[in-house]
Amino acid sequence: MEVYFQYINDADGVKKACDEMKAEDYIGFDTETTELDPYDGVIRLVQLSNGKDTKVIDLKPFADRGDLRTAPELAPLRQLLAAPKPIKVAHNAKFDAKWVKHHLNTELGGVFDTLLASQLIAAGDQDRRHNLAEVSSFFLGIELDKSEQVSDWSAPELSHSQIEYAARDAATMVPLREKIVERLKQDDLVKVAKLEFDCVMPIAAMELNGFYLDEGRWREQLEKVKKEQSVVAHELQQMLSAGVAQASLFGVAEINLDSQAQVTDALKNLGVPVPETTRGWQMQPLAGDYPVVAKLLEYRGVAKSLSSFGENILEFIKPQTGRIHSDFRQIGAPTGRFSCSKPNIQQIPHEQEYRRCFRAPDGRKLVIADYSQIELRILADFSDDQNFINAFVSGADFHTITAAQVFNAAPEEVTSEQRSFAKRLNFGVVYGIGAQRFALMTGLTQTEAEDVMRKYFGTYRGLDSWLRNAARNVVQERAARTASGRLSRFRFDEEDRKAISLAQRNGKNMPIQGTSADILKRALRLLHDQISETSARLVNIVHDEIIVECDAAEADATAEKLEKAMCAAGEEYVKKVPVKVDVHIADDWTK
DNA sequence: GTGAAGGGCCAC
């Protein structure tokens, strides 16, 4: 592919380039950086392209003269990037947005992200890859050579090959967007694409902000768990080797407690009827009869804590900020949910000992808000089930009200057992639970479980028929959608009953889980715009929860903004039941 | 030594 480009390294060139580009509706946009993390390196190149002309701006001469964040010579560039138009077309715009925000003190005004778009079009196909080379090949049939991607972008003089590579990537964005837009329209994905693009900047900002983890508190907690672990490990070792020692002439054999095979062997030697898998929910029923099983489960708990939530997380504290900057994948799951890694701060144990380690620095507060029962409210809205809707409208304890309806009792007569059944069904129904699993989790017999479920769906006829319809539809259409139009396609063999039943459960779950993700993403955008001029900073999100850090003096105002943004986002998608958000102000990440 | 797969458990 021939690319017409111009290399720019002075103020006059920047001004002219930006003047030329600012008339466009869309420009290809890319950066080349010396490192992957904006806290570790500098931006070397900024590329802009209208498809015909491509400008490669070398920031090194400007950086050598002073601070890029304030350099007046770069004002035209900052204005161009910050303006809502032209829309900046980038591949993985979060990456560039972070660098531009940190090093040029500018937020991207309008974003079109070809990576997110490609993921939306793939509609959950896990086999598709979405790096620029793949996406360019898929949509344009153009094979990009990415070998310069990892070249040395800190060299005093860049090679012609490097500059040409940089220009070509930016130039590719323009035709790529055109092809992608065609597909987005074909698949009716324009609305959800906008939702995703608008969410890029909030997430970029959140990753730059990071979440403060109190290292001292974490180490204290770690010491406690370590002591606990050594006690529990010793006890479990003793109990398990009671069985093995009989078979060994050499006294007590050391068992690797983390080895599935060794533990299973030892349990069998002790006469424990070990199920096919030794996972918690299979082993739990045995814990009452076999103390060694209870001990094993206890050990697994502390072992998990120590390995996944031990010293290793402290290595993620960035020295430059003293905070943790996780990596959030905006479309982490086919449902549209985020995933989070390095470290995954969406799976920090709920116990206070862990959560209290994530706190606001001195003088700051955390504002913590989560949607109350958002998935069930979405289901109520989808299903149009009047009884289910009424349970929410009443505003009373939801599980108690459903129990009252299902068991035909007054709310104050509902037993704790009945409430528990209702609660487990309310949660399980979103995932397409069956009687067998319900029986296992409640201790009911299969017949009793079926009976309770019959009562439940007898009360919520509309819910039942929505779920049945969703299951039928997904088999027919081989696809499902959320409220924003997010699409998930399913592939299965018509003969494969297991695959079909999996698709049916997915067909029920995806629209619900995915709509919840839609709502969160919309809320993030609204929030971002609301707090841009304040001390408030987004620091974490966990599927239905948003955590913001702000100056103590602004905590009340921030709480109000956060609640408003979340409710407004929810109400865009959920109309028939109220959307409830629980918000509180705290010094750390606890209730 | 390295990487993938399997099993397990944390979050929502």
Next chain:
DNA sequence: AAACGTGGCCCTTCAC
């Protein structure tokens, strides 16, 4: 008859 959805991280095991 039908085994509740989405992720990431850790460990062991096993193949290369």
